Amino acid sequence: MTASIPPLRRRARSVSAEVAAHLEALITNGELRAGDRLPSERELAANMNVSRSSLRQAMFELESKQLIERRQGRGSTVTETPRHADALTEGLRALDIELGHAIELRDLVEPRIAELAALRALDSNLLSLDDVLTRSSDTLSPAESLRLDIEFHTLLAHAAQNPLLVTLCAMTTEWTRSARALSHRSRHARRLSLEGHHRIYEAVAAHDCAAAAAAMERHLREVRELGTAMSAQAPTATSARKVRR
Template sequence: MSFASIPPMLRRSRSVGAEVAAHLERLITSGELAAGDRLPAERELAASLHVSRASLREAMFELESKKLIERHQGRGSVVADISEDAAQLYENLSELDVEIANATELRDLVEPRIAQLAAVRAADSNLLSLEDVLARSQEDLGPAESLALDVEFHTLLAHAAQNPLLVTLCTMTTNWTRKTRELSHETAEGRRISVQGHRAIFEAVVARQPAPAGAAMERHLREIRAISTEHGHRRAPS
């Protein structure tokens, strides 16, 4: 029986259990660990991550509570599939022929609420994951890498809201608005404004301030939309 390969974990001066949970959650949300992947036994996984079994167990309980893994007595732990409701929603939405304007409007409604809920519900592991994305986000990155980190930030923020249906909606609006978002990452100015927006949202979430977090997200979306529109006009043939 084969087990999923777990890469090494960066260590910081925080709760070890939260660090482990953040590390494994990032692997799951990024797709490096796929639904159905079987995790190594606790003793082996703790040894590979250089943490105590108590810290690992704390992380596993958190991931189970978030419905990211399923634990079975005597059979170990596996990465969970998305909930049945979320899967049905994803299937239904993916069949729609969505116009960019409608997708943008939906994103404007959903993402500020996600930021508000994240400010209330985010666990330490969620904050660590978001902090890690911000540390890797710089305006001097290439457009593709910058966009990938942008998507990762918004996806992790949706997970921090602790509602799988919101994660599904965030994923769908990300797909529907991808062309517009690509425009905002084509210039250094766009990448800089994107990172600044993410940092403002993160600071409000860390401070546990729902209203400022939602307002920061609304401002971020307006700024990105303005950049995308301006850059799109510049690229349009005269």
């Protein structure tokens, strides 16, 4: 069955980069799954209101990122996760991971992801990251804010152009989800997290590797300190409620 592609939201940049960013985001967030067959290039270009040449450039970029597979006479399909990434995922899932160890791993991995993203990010990657920031706000619900937080970090890992780093990012996200949720409980916390994302994006967009790594380190430190402070306040609030009763 051929996958359904949502409309393309056009912006003032390279058309092929916009198309690649749009399709990559659909793959990253799971709307397009491994094995899904894309419409023909003629149909896809018509549906997205772009030229065949722009679409071909976008498809070539997605193929170079190993996100799709193109075969003559069979069209394009979303690729399966590379076997080495699958093996890494299964191996990591088998471990009994303590939260402190997961946070430590994230502190080591994510600054390097930001550094490589600044080195390797294409226009399509920058468009995807910018789109997440546009949709993010401190007025969102904690759940939606956390979802966009995870989407930003996932897209950043994709921008680093290394599938093993994408896998590590996904696993540290899974292990630290409950702790990260603390950084989205209050409007102040959501604002602080979003400010960190903007600093990271600006450094990546400027292709400043050192600044991107530093921005990520600062972001993780601020979020960790905020989470610690909010965790410490939680028992106090509970005790206060018991006293009032």
